Amino acid sequence: MASLEEVARRAGVSTATVSRALSGRGRLSEQTRARVRAAADELGYVVSAAASSLATGRTRSIGVIVPLLDRWFFANVLDGIASVLSPRGYDITLYNATDDPGERRRLLHTSLRRGRVDAVVVLSVDFSDPEIDDLQALGLPVIGLGTPSARLATLQVDDTAVARLAASHLIGLGHREIAHIGHSLGDDRSPDIPTLRRRGFDAALAEAGLRPAAFAAADFTIDGGYRAARELLSATAPTAIFAASDEMAFGALFAAREAGRDVPGDVSVIGVDGHEMSGFFGLTTIEQFPHGQGQRAAEAALAALEEGVAVPDPVLPFALVPRTSTAPPPHPVPGR
Numbered sequence: 001m002a003s004l005e006e007v008a009r010r011a012g013v014s015t016a017t018v019s020r021a022l023s024g025r026g027r028l029s030e031q032t033r034a035r036v037r038a039a040a041d042e043l044g045y046v047v048s049a050a051a052s053s054l055a056t057g058r059t060r061s062i063g064v065i066v067p068l069l070d071r072w073f074f075a076n077v078l079d080g081i082a083s084v085l086s087p088r089g090y091d092i093t094l095y096n097a098t099d100d101p102g103e104r105r106r107l108l109h110t111s112l113r114r115g116r117v118d119a120v121v122v123l124s125v126d127f128s129d130p131e132i133d134d135l136q137a138l139g140l141p142v143i144g145l146g147t148p149s150a151r152l153a154t155l156q157v158d159d160t161a162v163a164r165l166a167a168s169h170l171i172g173l174g175h176r177e178i179a180h181i182g183h184s185l186g187d188d189r190s191p192d193i194p195t196l197r198r199r200g201f202d203a204a205l206a207e208a209g210l211r212p213a214a215f216a217a218a219d220f221t222i223d224g225g226y227r228a229a230r231e232l233l234s235a236t237a238p239t240a241i242f243a244a245s246d247e248m249a250f251g252a253l254f255a256a257r258e259a260g261r262d263v264p265g266d267v268s269v270i271g272v273d274g275h276e277m278s279g280f281f282g283l284t285t286i287e288q289f290p291h292g293q294g295q296r297a298a299e300a301a302l303a304a305l306e307e308g309v310a311v312p313d314p315v316l317p318f319a320l321v322p323r324t325s326t327a328p329p330p331h332p333v334p335g336r
Contacts, residue, residue, distance in 0.1 A: 002043035010039035061091040062301055063117035065107070067125050069096055071220070072247065073273055073290050077123055077145065080294020088302060093117050097125045108134040119301045122147050126192055141304035143311065145297045148191035153304070155296055157316045159193050162286050163200030165320055166242050166270050169284070171208050174328045175240040175268065178205065180213040181228040181252060182244035183220065194220075197244045197272070214238060218248055225251025233259045233267075239329035240268040246275035246285050253281060253325065264327035274321065282324035289317060 008015045013036060021028055021036035039045075062085055066074050082092055093116055095107055108131060112120065120135065124146040127135065132151050135142050144154030170178055180201055183194040202212045216231045218224030225248030232238060233255060241256075243249035249271030253263055261267045271278065274287030293316055303309040 002040075002045040004045070006043055007036065007039050007045045010043060011036045059116055059118050060089055061093045061117050062298070062305075063093045063095060063112060063120045065095045065097050065120065065122045065125055067097050067123065069094075072275060073245075074123060076276075076290035077294035077297070080291040080296075081121065081298040082294075083291075084295050084298035084302070090118075090302070097122075097127075104131065112138055119143070119305045121145060121297050121301050122152065123297075124193065141301060143297055143300045143304065145293060146193060148193075153300070153311045153314075155293065155300060155311060155314050155316055157288055157293075157318050159196035160200030160203070162272055162288075162318050163197040163242070163244075164204040165318070166272065166286055167201050167204035167208075169270060169320055169322070169326065170240045170242065170268065171204070171210070173240075173268065173326060176210055176329075177236075177238045178210070178213050178240045178242065179232045179236060179238035180215050180242045180244070181218050181225055181232070181248050182215070183217055183224075194244050201242055213242065218251075220245045220247060222247050222251040222254070224248060226255045227251070229255035230259070233261060238267060240270070240326070243269065243271045246271035246273040246278050246283060249283055249285070249325075250275075250277070250281060253283070263325055266330060268326040268329070270326055278321070279323070284323045284326040285321050287319045287321050292317075 004015050004018055008018045011018065013032065017028065017032065018036050021033045022040060062081070064078065064081060066078070068074055078092070085092060095111060097104060097107060117140065119141040120138070120143070122135075122142065122144045126148050129151070132149055142152055144152035146156060147154050167178070180198060182198050198215070205211070205213060214232060214236045216228035218228035225243055228248070229241060229252035232241065241252050243252050249269050252269050256263050256267050256269065263269055268284075270284045270286075272286045272288065274285055274289060278285045296316065300311045
């Protein structure tokens with residue numbers, strides 16, 4: 001492998017200039033920087049992470065804490081993060097935050113204290129106040145994405161507004177018998193995402209003069225949505241179902257078909273996320289742009305790390321995407 005000295009000779013500069021050009025630190029003209037990078041590319045020179053860390057105090061790696069590693073949503077967020085970090089010369093160090101107290105202690109007291117990352121992005125993990133104390137004690141920039149704690153600088157979709165938009169869509173079509181599939185911790189005051197969506201949905205129904213939606217609990221999976229929808233369709237006769245995620249909505253579509261209910265002729269279904277398969281299923285959804293969320297989180301982490309800038313705009317966008325899974329009910333009524 002080529003050495004720093006060889007790159008310097010090829011570019012016609014000093015080794016110190018090569019170091020500054022490839023690290024992005026120090027004042028250099030863009031022409032010099034480009035000449036050094038071209039020489040490094042020609043020779044196949046790669047900066048040693050260990051040497052760079054010793055010289056700069058930086059690891060060029062961002063830690064990302066994820067609650068679930070096997071979910072489509074988080075995979076898309078991670079892809080968005082990588083699309084920003086990789087061109088800037090940063091790696092991702094991935095950590096899984098399970099519900100196991102011992103595992104979480106090891107994550108906060110050992111793994112994150114090994115000096116392997118320059119900043120931390122937390123994806124939708126509900127850390128307790130003592131755990132947030134541990135995070136902040138690291139002395140690193142910490143950016144939250146969909147995290148419920150107000151103590152973290154967090155980028156957030158307004159999940160209450162997301163649910164209100166779903167409710168408004170169904171009510172506007174004429175639906176009055178509406179069910180909801182979601183997941184709640186049982187505390188109406190909880191700031192977790194599923195509870196906020198349920199709260200917003202019920203509030204929109206109440207404002208329209210409708211009673212709270214029939215509810216069935218499920219995890220955020222296709223199987224969970226399928227089982228919850230089977231329960232609802234066997235016990236009640238909703239003309240519409242709002243699922244708190246697209247994957248649960250897919251399960252509701254399968255359950256409706258199994259029960260002989262036409263979608264949208266007998267029952268409409270709407271989800272949340274903008275899943276890559278939602279168009280294939282004709283699912284009406286509230287798009288959350290997860291790839292874009294990951295990009296915003298990575299940009300916020302780099303801004304905090306390199307410029308000391310706080311999250312400038314914490315609000316993330318969402319949008320209704322109407323498709324064929326929602327339509328007016330078979331016998332619309334003006335109210336109850």
